[in-house]
Amino acid sequence: MALLNRILYDAIYHTTPILLCVIGGLFAYKAGVLNIALEGMMLAGSFVAVLVAVNSQSVWLAYLSAIAVSLILGLVFSYMSVNRKGNVIIIGLAINMIVPAVAGFVLQSMGVPNLTAKWINPVIFRVHLPVVERIPVLGSLLSGHPIGTYISFLVIFLAYVLLYKTKFGIYTRVVGESPETAKSLGIKSNYYATLAILIGSLLCAVAGVNLAYERLGIFTNNMTAGRGFIAIAAIYCGKGEPLKSSLYAFIFGLARALAVNLSIYAGNVAALFDIIPYFVMIAILAVNAGYSNRNLRMRTYW
């Protein structure tokens, strides 16, 4: 029972940053821009949050500066991709390379291997829901998480409403699905694409803050460890729909939780749990693609 509780808690815990990235990335996906810089933006969020927290001892300044830096990266990304029509994949890769390099550079010139905000007690970020906490399984699932977790679940529904019920969302989807239609309707494609990318970098910053700052108050370089790419895969699997994509994010979180918790019993082999979600995802992509191809009834064209 204790193990089950811990696995459920950890599943939510590991889902949070991926989920935030997924929701952030799917706006850009819907606007027709593949943002593989999620990873870099998340790392920037973690790094800046802890760096500012160490130096300023202010909780809110850390949040704000992390978001600001991530938004600047988003602006760079959108300027290069949307305005200058550069290759999005390469720009994303570049940002993913630059952020750890800058972080490493700063750490090296400070002469420390990683950053620790000692004055932070991660417990202050934990939210305990008064009644739910007492319920056996549900309690560990829903209560005692950092603020970012609750934000992430709230954001799923916000994203749904924003994408499907507002003018902004509809225009963004038009820009992504049919750029010609957008142009003929006089929709400012660049404006909507930029805005979609910026929403992504905002949420990535929150994910990064959650990962480094709310949980531990520690930053080590490359601590995002490919979560941004997992998020991209989840977006692809869910075809950019908020609820579906979030479900895939949760599958990843669950697999991670299993890997961590079962390593006590299974030893090294438990690390291999980590690769299950990747295979699940590739299988889903293949099945989805095969299914939609059958409906296309095209000639042999790839």
Place this chain on the structure above:
Amino acid sequence: MKRIKWKNLANSVLPVFFALLIGAVIMLAMGHNPLNAYRIMFERPLFTLRGLTNTLHIAGPLLLAGLAIAVTFRSNLYNMGVEGQLIFGGFLAGLAGAYLHIPNPFLHKFVCLVVGIIAGMMFVLIPAILRAFLRVDEMVVTLTLNYVMMTVLEYLSSGPFRNQGAGYVSTNTIDKTAMFNRIGKTRLTPFFIIAFLVFLLFFFMHKRMVFGYRGEAVGKNPEFAEATGLRVRRHIVQVMIISGALAGLAGAGHMMSHEFNYTLSFSGTPGIGWDGMLISLLGGHSPAGVLIAAVFYSALKTGSDNINMYTGIPKEIVAIIQGLIVLFLSIRFINDRFGLTKRWRNKRNMKGTVHGTFE
């Protein structure tokens, strides 16, 4: 024709220039002399015999990784899994080197290289088949498979194949018969010659043979290629397999000429596969360009150690410069037709027409 070539060159040189410029600004802000730092960084790896041979030695796997990416890019495919295929090739070549005791040194080396190549080819088969027959985006699949491979190898090298005598996670060191020895007093090994021969093969394939042309045809317009009777599916699988083979060879060579056992930092950070991406971009995806870019990049890589040793500037400055190069490479500084004049002309024309806003 010549004009276009000149512009391609400018589009590769200008990003490097701007990246170095920004790097210089950062160094100035920290109170270091950037010119001095750049002199230290490039002088030794390019203008001393020992440094130059070392640079070429490091450039071998980089050249192959760059070609692995270039060959897919030309057909408009994205094999982002070069890193995964490379470490898999290196790992299996390492096992073959350590566990197969073949007394004949030539045969042993040959077997190891073949094992590496086959490993790379097998691993790329998953995304290649999914792409060709089910139209699954190969970029996402290759990206995710990198992490799968990293996790699996981490498990294998720290579990079943761990060298118990070593104080850190590593596999057994490969046999002497599987190691490429240095040529004379230089750091060059015969592996560089192999890499160079592969490069020559590609150079001629790209220029003189049908395969290179077909690749470009598929890359530029797949519908047209299909309509003229090219077998696009088969071509996709072929290109991906070649890419995987090159990556596997690069990994095997890196193992047998430089690392000699598999550790968790086998391909370094950001990893030879990712370096190959930069090299291919920098070289404009042409074989000759890839060669020049690989040597330049290798100089940058070996020079970063010097910069740390002699100036006190953290060597991550080089990583920042690398990232900036990639960032600037993503856009074309100079269009095929001069961007500035074209825009100006468009503006002037638009004034005269009623529907000017619709371009």
